[in-house]
Amino acid sequence: MIFLKTDEEVELLRESNRLLAMTLAEVAKVIAPGVTTKQLDSLAYEYIKDNGGEPSCLGYEGYPATLCISVNEQVVHGIPSDKVVLKEGDIVSVDSCVKLNGFHSDSAYTFPVGEVSPEVMTLLKTTKECLYLGIEQAVAGKRVGDISYAIEHHAAQVGFSVTHDFVGHGIGREMHEDPEIPNFGRRGNGVVLKDGMVIAIEPMVLMGRRNTIIENDGWTARTADRKPAAHYELSVCVRRGKADILSTFDYIKEVLGEKFI
Numbered sequence: 001m002i003f004l005k006t007d008e009e010v011e012l013l014r015e016s017n018r019l020l021a022m023t024l025a026e027v028a029k030v031i032a033p034g035v036t037t038k039q040l041d042s043l044a045y046e047y048i049k050d051n052g053g054e055p056s057c058l059g060y061e062g063y064p065a066t067l068c069i070s071v072n073e074q075v076v077h078g079i080p081s082d083k084v085v086l087k088e089g090d091i092v093s094v095d096s097c098v099k100l101n102g103f104h105s106d107s108a109y110t111f112p113v114g115e116v117s118p119e120v121m122t123l124l125k126t127t128k129e130c131l132y133l134g135i136e137q138a139v140a141g142k143r144v145g146d147i148s149y150a151i152e153h154h155a156a157q158v159g160f161s162v163t164h165d166f167v168g169h170g171i172g173r174e175m176h177e178d179p180e181i182p183n184f185g186r187r188g189n190g191v192v193l194k195d196g197m198v199i200a201i202e203p204m205v206l207m208g209r210r211n212t213i214i215e216n217d218g219w220t221a222r223t224a225d226r227k228p229a230a231h232y233e234l235s236v237c238v239r240r241g242k243a244d245i246l247s248t249f250d251y252i253k254e255v256l257g258e259k260f261i
């Protein structure tokens with residue numbers, strides 16, 4: 001069942017997304033070699049709580065943390081740990097959901113830790129481009145497959161793959177609503193996009209092959225070939241002519257300055 005949102009609901013969703021965007025920027029401030037992923041998780045939990053929100057991931061189907069933090073070959077749903085210490089040259093994907101005003105927001109950003117290789121920078125840049133190319137297609141009258149195709153096609157052109165194992169999704173009073181938004185697909189296929197649909201678009205782009213495996217913790221997905229993966233995600237409202245982007249990377253941009261890509 002797809003729930004179209006009223007203008008009032010869209011404004012509540014925007015508020016929720018703003019708190020999440022600010023939370024990711026707080027995390028961005030402390031990402032550096034020597035920091036543990038558990039430290040990032042603790043500060044995000046405090047920040048969300050201090051600002052009246054709820055961390056939606058915590059307790060979701062038993063998930064034990066506020067953030068999903070996936071390092072290098074980890075694709076998504078990495079569990080923060082005091083044993084995972086970030087080091088120069090890593091990439092770290094931070095994905096989270098917040099509940100505020102009864103509405104969930106969902107956003108992810110992959111950060112380089114210090115200097116990373118040019119190939120990895122290309123992976124980050126390409127994944128972010130995939131996200132914005134997907135968002136360009138999120139207009140009323142187009143179909144989900146138009147978003148999916150835009151994402152997959154751009155990644156493939158650069159020689160990268162996209163996961164088939166994890167998808168974007170509708171979002172609102174529930175963290176995961178219909179429709180699914182795959183990162184692969186065919187133009188003109190799938191659900192017709194309507195004004196007021198709110199969806200989380202989340203390309204996960206893999207430098208090597210697209211196969212993933214779940215680690216023994218039952219959550220962490222990593223690439224089977226152990227090549228790196230990147231993940232950028234924003235929640236958007238489908239409108240006529242142009243999507244309304246409800247989340248933002250602007251707060252992260254302020255923190256990263258000229259390092260923002």
Ligand code: MF3
Nearest residue numbers: 057060063068077095096106
């Ligand atoms: N953005 C992630 C997703 O849509 C958040 C999941 S929360 C978790 O899958 F609890 F499932 F990790």
Ligand code: CO
Nearest residue numbers: 106168200202
């Ligand atoms: Co999501």
